[in-house]
Amino acid sequence: MMMEHRWTALVSLLALLMYFWMGLQVARARGKCGIDPPAMTGDPLLERAVRVHNNTLEWLPIFLVSLWLFAIYWNELVAAGLGVVWIVGRLIYSAGYMADPGKRSTGFLIQMLAGAVLLFGALGKIVYSLATGGI
Amino acid sequence: MMMEHRWTALVSLLALLMYFWMGLQVARARGKCGIDPPAMTGDPLLERAVRVHNNTLEWLPIFLVSLWLFAIYWNELVAAGLGVVWIVGRLIYSAGYMADPGKRSTGFLIQMLAGAVLLFGALGKIVYSLATGGI
Amino acid sequence: MMMEHRWTALVSLLALLMYFWMGLQVARARGKCGIDPPAMTGDPLLERAVRVHNNTLEWLPIFLVSLWLFAIYWNELVAAGLGVVWIVGRLIYSAGYMADPGKRSTGFLIQMLAGAVLLFGALGKIVYSLATGGI
Numbered sequence: 026m027m028m029e030h031r032w033t034a035l036v037s038l039l040a041l042l043m044y045f046w047m048g049l050q051v052a053r054a055r056g057k058c059g060i061d062p063p064a065m066t067g068d069p070l071l072e073r074a075v076r077v078h079n080n081t082l083e084w085l086p087i088f089l090v091s092l093w094l095f096a097i098y099w100n101e102l103v104a105a106g107l108g109v110v111w112i113v114g115r116l117i118y119s120a121g122y123m124a125d126p127g128k129r130s131t132g133f134l135i136q137m138l139a140g141a142v143l144l145f146g147a148l149g150k151i152v153y154s155l156a157t158g159g160i
Numbered sequence: 161m162m163m164e165h166r167w168t169a170l171v172s173l174l175a176l177l178m179y180f181w182m183g184l185q186v187a188r189a190r191g192k193c194g195i196d197p198p199a200m201t202g203d204p205l206l207e208r209a210v211r212v213h214n215n216t217l218e219w220l221p222i223f224l225v226s227l228w229l230f231a232i233y234w235n236e237l238v239a240a241g242l243g244v245v246w247i248v249g250r251l252i253y254s255a256g257y258m259a260d261p262g263k264r265s266t267g268f269l270i271q272m273l274a275g276a277v278l279l280f281g282a283l284g285k286i287v288y289s290l291a292t293g294g295i
Numbered sequence: 296m297m298m299e300h301r302w303t304a305l306v307s308l309l310a311l312l313m314y315f316w317m318g319l320q321v322a323r324a325r326g327k328c329g330i331d332p333p334a335m336t337g338d339p340l341l342e343r344a345v346r347v348h349n350n351t352l353e354w355l356p357i358f359l360v361s362l363w364l365f366a367i368y369w370n371e372l373v374a375a376g377l378g379v380v381w382i383v384g385r386l387i388y389s390a391g392y393m394a395d396p397g398k399r400s401t402g403f404l405i406q407m408l409a410g411a412v413l414l415f416g417a418l419g420k421i422v423y424s425l426a427t428g429g430i
Contacts (some may be wrong), residue, residue: 031421034364038418041357045414047351062396063342072198076351083183083213085356086220087176094169126197144180148173151166207333218318218348225361229304261332279315283308284426287393 032108036108037089043112044085047078047119073126077119084140091143099150104143107124111139170229171243172224179220179249181215182254208261212254219250219275226278234285239278246274303366306378307359313382314355317348317389319392345391354385354410363412369420374413381409 051074055061058068065075088111096104120133175192190196194202200210223246232237253267300399315377321344335345358381364373366374 031368031425032418034421035350035425037360038364038414038421041414042362042418047356062399063339063346076198076200082353082356083217086224087180089356089360090172090176090224094173096165098169119255129197144173144176147169148177148188151169151173155166155170159366167395179389211333212351218352221352221359222315225307225311225359229308233304236357257410275426279308279311286308290301290305291353 030093030096030101032101032105033093033108036105036112037092040085040088040108040112043115044078044081047074047081048088050068050074051078051124052120070123073123076126077122081115084136088136089142089146091140094147094151095143098147098154105138105147107143111136111143114139120150163238165228167240168243169237171247172227175220175223175243175247175250178250179213179216182209182216185209185254185258186213205258208258211261212257215253217252219271223275224270224278226275226282229282229286230278233282233289238281240245242274242278244279246271249274280282285286300363300366300371302375303363303372303378306375306382307362310378310382310385311392313385313394314348315348315352315373317344318350320389320393321348323391341394343393347392348390352408353383356380357414358406358410361417363415364417368424369415377413378411381406381413384409388425 029123043052050072053073054068054074058071060067060071088108092104092111095107099131112131114135115139116132118136121128121130121132186206188204189203189209193206195202195206195288201207205206217281223243227239227243227246246251249270249272251267253264256263256265317334321341322336324341324344328341330337330341336342358378362374362381363376365377384402384405384407386402388399388406391400391402
């Protein structure tokens with residue numbers, strides 16, 4: 026595996042950097058609202074930042090596992106490209122949600138589509154490969 | 161690694177599909193209760209669906225890492241079989257919890273046992289292998 | 296990959312064992328406070344235990360992915376050593392937070408530094424390798 030899949034690795038780390046930045050957004054919201062841990066509620070700004078961060082966490086296992094399995098069992102560069110779409114969708118989702126929870130849908134749909142193509146693409150390729158016994 | 165571990169990959173993706181469905185269960189509960197994001201509480205139905213989804217998220221790192229390390233360092237098909245038990249336990253847990261939080265234990269124990277065998281199996285094999293210097 | 300990266304695998308499983316123990320800490324706090332699921336709030340002890348567990352979950356994708364990519368693309372033993380620092384930082388964080396949320400910073404900074412070195416180390420190595428076309 027050494028030195029293979031570097032584009033997949035790069036996209037994974039960029040997604041995690043974006044996710045880390047969403048955690049900083051929670052910390053900033055705490056500062057603005059004056060709400061200390063362990064409280065997670067009490068102000069719409071904090072609650073939105075927490076949901077953006079947490080919803081991204083909720084999707085990370087789906088995204089990361091599907092990204093790598095798509096890259097390994099099918100196509101590295103297509104996987105990396107879909108991974109970039111996922112990251113962009115997540116950034117649009119964050120900007121929309123922080124402005125107004127009703128504006129979270131566009132970005133959410135973009136990242137969901139990218140995630141679904143990765144997941145069902147990897148699943149389809151693996152099932153086909155197991156069914157036909159081929160590679 | 162190309163084309164190895166396809167059963168492990170298949171079980172991983174099936175577990176993530178089940179987990180995605182639990183996310184849809186949260187969205188359905190929001191619809192029934194009329195509670196919009198970012199609120200995560202306010203109705204027992206929503207709170208149960210959120211906990212089923214989140215508790216599964218909490219276990220996914222333990223499950224996925226242990227599943228793959230068991231498959232790679234010990235036995236692929238045993239790992240995949242335990243993975244199926246984990247998924248079935250999670251489905252029983254979800255059905256029980258949604259009916260009544262007091263009925264969440266059976267499914268929880270099933271998935272915990274499957275997860276523990278995967279984790280301690282992988283750990284034991286790796287420690288043994290490091291200690292003896294063998295493969 | 297067979298039998299490579301055993302130290303990385305060992306550290307991953309130890310981190311997950313520690314994380315599992317943090318889940319038990321939540322269950323113990325529930326018992327002491329007499330607060331049943333699906334409630335996640337209502338007593339400072341429970342809320343602290345929940346945050347220790349959940350904050351560790353929030354960091355697990357960053358930690359696990361960066362740990363493995365650092366080990367695969369750069370250096371196995373350095374990655375495993377930084378992983379041990381991360382685990383120790385998390386244990387200090389947990390002890391501090393449970394005593395008083397204001398005392399969570401020391402352990403948090405230790406694990407954040409270890410995580411940042413893993414993430415930016417892996418990222419730097421991969422970008423350099425892609426840019427130079429070398430290994």
